[in-house]
Amino acid sequence: MRAISRGVNRFYVTTPIYYVNDIPHVGTAYTTIVVDALRRFHLLVGDESRMLTGTDEHGLKLERQAHEEGKTPQAFVDEMAERFRQAWPVLDIENDDFIRTTEPRHKAYVQDLWRRIEERGDLYEGEYEDWYCVGCESYKTEKELLPGNLCPIHHKPVERVKEKTFFFRLSRWEKPLLDFYERNPSFVEPASRRNEVISFVSSGLRDLSVSRTSFTWGIPVPNRPEHVMYVWFDALTNYLTALGKEGDPLRRYWPPNGRAVHVVGKDILRFHAIYWPAFLLSAGYTEKELPSQVFAHGFLTVDGQKMSKSLRNAVDPLRLARELGPDTLRYYLLRAIAFGQDGDFSHTALIERYNADLGKNLGNLLSRTLGLCVKFSDGKTPPMGEIGPLERELAEAAANASAAARAAWDELAPHRALEATWTLSSAANAYVDKAAPWASAKAGDMVRTHTILATLLEALRQLSVMIWPAMPKKSDGLRAQLGLAPLAPKAGEDLWPKGFTPRPAGEPLALAAALFPTIDKDAEAALLTKLAPHMHGAPAAEAPATAAPAAAASPAAEAPPAINYDTFLGVDLRVGLVKTAERVPRKDKLLKLAVDLGEAEPRTIIAGLALSFKPEDLVGRKIIVVANLEPRSFGKGLVSQGMLLATGPSEALHLATVEGDAPPGSRLK
Template identity: 45%
Template sequence: MGYSVTTPIFYVNAAPHLGHAYSTIVADVLARNHRQRGDDVFFLTGTDEHGEPVANVARDRGITPQELVDENAPKFQAMGPVLESSNDFFIRTSDPRHKAAVQEILTTVKENGWVYEGQYEGWYCPKCADFKTESEIAEGNTCPIHGVPLLRESETNWFFKLSAFQERLEQLYADRPDWVVPQSRRNEALAFIKGGLQDVSLSRNQITWGVEVPWDLDHVFYVWWDALLNYVTALRFGRDGEDLTASHWPATHVIGKDILKFHTIYWPALLMAAELEVPTRVMVGGFLLVGGTKMSKSLGNVLDPFDAIEQYGADAVRFYLLREVAFGSDGSVSLEGLKLRYESELANDFGNLASRSTAMVRRYRDSVVPDVAVDPVVAASFAGLGDTVSRMLDDGQISQALEAIWERVRLLNRFVEEQAPWTLAKAEKVDPTSEGFDPDELTRATADLDRVLRTLVEGVRVLAVLLHPWLPSSTVVLLDALNVPDLAWSGAELGTGAAGAVGDLAPLFPKDRAAA
């Protein structure tokens, strides 16, 4: 089965920050989960390289736009491996193959009767590259996202008949109430639609850095149409020798709330105009806040993902962002918060659980996991967890799925303390010649210790399978130590793992990293 997931493509007028990493990690969690479920996954990310903001930065630096994007795009491409992103393709919208596909699709939209020439005058944000409606203008005639003054623009453009799709968009939202998640973002988009849609510019004639309009070479396509189409065009050439359009479209999109309008209103209307299916789902993340303000290149309050990963590792940063900030909501992030989560949850809760469980098997059973049934109470608490997590992920409940797994991490830690395997091990060593020796008690202690050790190792194994999308490197290390390195989602059920031998396991999350 084909499954396609995308990040927004990132604007290349500056270097990447932790906000870019956030959406990449979310999409990677989805991609890894679907691979575990046996799907043929196409995970797409990339860079948005056209438009006025890029041209302006290049002009201010005295270089060409192409030189600027060639300088910055590799920085975003390098972010993927550092984040342990498993994306299958990285698209650059300056790619000639993309540009040709954009021209082809938008020519089809024109031929279908949805494009006309007209005069535009209105307020424009040069940082958003967006013409603002009256409801989108902040106090002082500024952009509500960037806080910069809006510019009054007037030009002759080619227009897209967005207004003609009002009823079809309203019907889409009625027929598929979970098409946009979370619900608050769906309601926001639907309110915009119900407020009345106006036709929007398809082209610009006052800039030259963009994809040329093939029927009017004095114009380039408005950057948003060019950028949105990457989700479709990349399927044509993103896998060598294959066109994945038929098997992998429609896709699931992961976006930020600042680009909601384009992805949940403009984009489905354009696809309808081109006679293509709308996306499977649009998952909308909130803002990462630093000091109460959105992390933004233009505001300069960014955290460098490379610095955070160098100190704590990619798994820790991935975990922290999706644990600290519930996907879909705004949330504050800091290096102090990362350190706290690293120490309390990764090192103490999960890392210590894995270390204790394997160490006790090595100490009490010569590294061989007892081949007995798991504890029925623990098994009941794990029952159906894999299906629950998959459903949550498909519904965009990324952080809630992680919490569902972490409840079992805490449960197993309680299980260790309540069962006290070290006490059971002492009972096994009672001298059979000692006064009052009870062989039945010895038998019970042995059986109980076997049950506890088997349950702990099996529980840790299942947790590793479930947590792999969030913690890809450390879970592979753990599964290798358990000698059951199978990541298949079918193994996310307690009692299905082989009762073999365990190997040495170094600390998954060394505490000296947090102390540095």
């Protein structure tokens, strides 16, 4: 399809610069994958798009760690920064720049920003004493600390520090910041984080200590070399350093000429949403020259537990990418975790979602379609004949999916974008069954058969574009099998699907090996043992002498106790017809269903289906319901009068359904 020309917008998106006290892990990979996917989406729709990542390399913590390892701080950070630089290509991340805070260009820029703030009278000398968390590289107030003077983030004791310092007049910017937030409500997202920021600023801002004299590993304060800059004053400036000074061509990405979005973890939101705009305003930047948005995402746990060295549950994203392919990891992280909320990484759920979404949905659609094309159109694109109601229905589904996915990407909601994308894949799979090209071919109606296949090929072409931000290599592979060249985005050309326009007849297709071969139970067990041995049965490589007893196997892994026949007969399983379905307000996982069980009135069933199904997709489906279960209250008048049957994780459920003419209320035997 011809690209649509459009005006050029500019999109600049950044990760935090990662502190090099540790190697890349699944948390840093998650943030960086999200940012790369956002960059790719904006490229796809014709924007000039630029991505920045890098490393934060100054501070007391790094100075101490380097000395503990017998290295100079510079040698230590050189070694650690290289691990981050080399990690991202393994995950198909293509950042445009990689900045290090030890680079000369950054040092010069930070010192210039310091001078600008100093000239405006917002820096003064004094002495500071308070509790300091070396892990956070920030001071903590008494009310922030946990009992025992523990940092609320690291749960480690803070240190009492007293030293000479320069203070930044943060208190001066309290009202200007509140006014700015009011005029720019989308500056901090999601809304819950914005409320936290406003609450913190409203409670009163204290002047901020922005230099240190108790250690030397940092950028020297201009004309006062006994002071080094506070690591956050240093680090935050990287976003501008990488674009150069006023007049540099790259500065076109910065507001007001571009859209600049900082993606950060919620633990460093305060630095980005309060300190950073205050520094810029103090340096003479206008409100229109501040970043466009700071988006704070949540934390990741692993199989329900906080990542911890003592639990030996850290996830190596590079190893996962090498075992399963980078696109599989990218898709899972982008699809399974609601961006902006806390999420859980599960090896089992990753494989289940791979099989369900990639293998049995999109992969199956591609294999079926190409197989039918080999059989009925000599492995070439067939001619498009007269379209009917089924084709119009699929074209409408494609238009809706494309519009919803595009809007979600633009709103920094990759999970919703991919959910919308997969509605098209599911609709195309349903279309195959309804249209039944094998039946029309058997009846000798090849015009109709070719129309069906041409329609399916167009759905797959659109899908090959819509998955590219998340799975660039698999997009290339899908397009290769469709006989299409890889996507090559250009500024000003919008490649996002705009309409249902089948290709000319006679173009060659390329049936190949399965794009997403499913992982069977034996292969899954082997993978889980290899990737997460401490969770899936194999002994840990280096269990400490004081290790806790091994956890009992999960109930799902054990054979349930036998029941007698009479007990089974006591379970009233019936066919239920879903009449209506709606979301439960403020309950992300719950849907409220009205289900016809052949009784005078439909029953209300509350079910945790919202992460896997849209309400409208359930209406009209015949499900299996446990009808004699005691009613269960969900609070606020929500009472479930039965339970439906399903399998899989909450974000990739498969319903137990009934085909055929069984009426509502029929008993299962």
